[in-house]
Amino acid sequence: MTKKRTPCTVRYVLWFGLKLVVSISIVLCIFALLRFHSYSKLQSSFSSRRFHRLNQHYEGPPKIAFLFLARRDLPLDFLWGSFFENADAANFSIYIHTEPGFIFDESTTRSPFFYGRQLNNSVKVMWGESSMIEAERLLIGAALEDPANQRFVLLSDSCVPLYNFSYIYDYVMSSPRSFVDSFLDMKEGRYNPKMSPVIPKDKWRKGSQWITLVRRHAEDVADDENIFSVFKTFCKRRPPVDPSKGEQNIKLQKQHNCIPDEHYVQTLLAMTDLEDEVERRTLTYTLWNQSTTETEGKAWHPVTFNYANTSPQQIKEIKGIDHVYYETELRTEWCRTNSTFVSCFLFARKFSEDAAMRLLNEGIVGSFDATATATAVIDNHS
Numbered sequence: 001m002t003k004k005r006t007p008c009t010v011r012y013v014l015w016f017g018l019k020l021v022v023s024i025s026i027v028l029c030i031f032a033l034l035r036f037h038s039y040s041k042l043q044s045s046f047s048s049r050r051f052h053r054l055n056q057h058y059e060g061p062p063k064i065a066f067l068f069l070a071r072r073d074l075p076l077d078f079l080w081g082s083f084f085e086n087a088d089a090a091n092f093s094i095y096i097h098t099e100p101g102f103i104f105d106e107s108t109t110r111s112p113f114f115y116g117r118q119l120n121n122s123v124k125v126m127w128g129e130s131s132m133i134e135a136e137r138l139l140i141g142a143a144l145e146d147p148a149n150q151r152f153v154l155l156s157d158s159c160v161p162l163y164n165f166s167y168i169y170d171y172v173m174s175s176p177r178s179f180v181d182s183f184l185d186m187k188e189g190r191y192n193p194k195m196s197p198v199i200p201k202d203k204w205r206k207g208s209q210w211i212t213l214v215r216r217h218a219e220d221v222a223d224d225e226n227i228f229s230v231f232k233t234f235c236k237r238r239p240p241v242d243p244s245k246g247e248q249n250i251k252l253q254k255q256h257n258c259i260p261d262e263h264y265v266q267t268l269l270a271m272t273d274l275e276d277e278v279e280r281r282t283l284t285y286t287l288w289n290q291s292t293t294e295t296e297g298k299a300w301h302p303v304t305f306n307y308a309n310t311s312p313q314q315i316k317e318i319k320g321i322d323h324v325y326y327e328t329e330l331r332t333e334w335c336r337t338n339s340t341f342v343s344c345f346l347f348a349r350k351f352s353e354d355a356a357m358r359l360l361n362e363g364i365v366g367s368f369d370a371t372a373t374a375t376a377v378i379d380n381h382s
Helices: 010-054 077-085 131-144 165-173 215-223 226-234 248-253 264-271 312-319 353-361 370-380
Strands: 063-069 092-097 149-156 212-214 284-286 288-293 297-302 323-326 331-334 347-349
Touching (some): 077 353, 092 131, 131 149, 149 215, 149 347, 212 215
Parallel strands (some): 063 092, 063 149
Antiparallel strands (some): 149 212
C-alpha cells in the first residue's frame, strides 16, 4: 500500500509566499520606525534645548566671541593685541582652548587682552581624533554663558585678521546666517557605514574646520550629544607610519579615519535641517599645497606664510577673492552677506610671526610700534 503524500497545492504556495512577504514587511517597518524614532529623538532634543535657551532674551550691544583653538600659547598675540586695541570692548569677548594647565598671564603672552582667557576645563587635543571637536564644543559652550555673545568665530593660533575690527564686526553682524564651509564628500570615502542609522550617508558633509556661527547654531553644537557620540565612537586616528612594518604601512594607513574636525559641524547642521540658514563657505582663507607621499598618495597641506610671501600684493589678492568653486557639487558659491556681494575672507592662515609682523608694518591690521614688537618677539624666544 502506497503512503499518501501531503499535496503541494497552488493555494499553499501562495499562502506561504504571502506569509513571507508580510514577515519581511514587518521587519522593514520595524527598522524604519527605529530609524525614524532615532532621528525624531535627535530633532526633539535640539528643539527643546534651543527653545529653553532662546527664552533668555538679551538686550544690549551684541558681541563677537573670538574662540582661539591653540596648541599652547598664541604666537601671534602681538598682532591680535593691536587688532583688539582698535575695538570697543563692549563688542567682543575672547576664549582660548589650550593644553590643560597652561595659563595666559604676563609671563606667557604679550597682550593683556588674553590674560586669564583660557578655559579651565580644556582637554588634551590630538589631530585626527574626536578631542579636536570636543575642544571646539567646550569653547562654544563657555562663550554661550554670556548672553551678549551673538556670533562665534573659531580661529587657530596661526590665523590673522585681514581687516580692522569695525569692518569685520559689521560684516559678521549684518548677516543673520552662519558661515560654514560645507559640501558633499564624494571622493574620499571617510563616511563609516557603522554611523548609520544615526547619521545616514546622505547627511554626511565635509568642509573647513574654521566656522562662524550665529547663536542658535552655536547652541545646537554645544547641546549635541548624539552626533558627537557617533563621531567619538567611529572616527579613530590612523596609527603613525612605522618604517619597520614596510608594506604593511599602506594597509594600516587605509584604516578608517574620518577627520572629525572637517565633518562634524557640517554634518550636524545637515542632520538638523539647518543648511538653508547657512552661507556654505568659510571666512578663513587657507592656501593648499598638494604633495605626494609613498604611503598616503596625494595629500593636501596648508601653506605657511612667512615674511617673504606676505607682500601687500598677496594680501590684496586674497581680499579680492569673491567666489568659491566646489568641484564635488559643481557649485559656485558667490560670497555675500545680507544679499550684498563682498570679499569672501576676513581671516587667513597659516602665518608665521615674522609674516604677522609684516602685516602690522604694512598697516593691514592697525597701528603698532614695530620696534617694541620686534623686541618682544625676540625676548619671547630667547
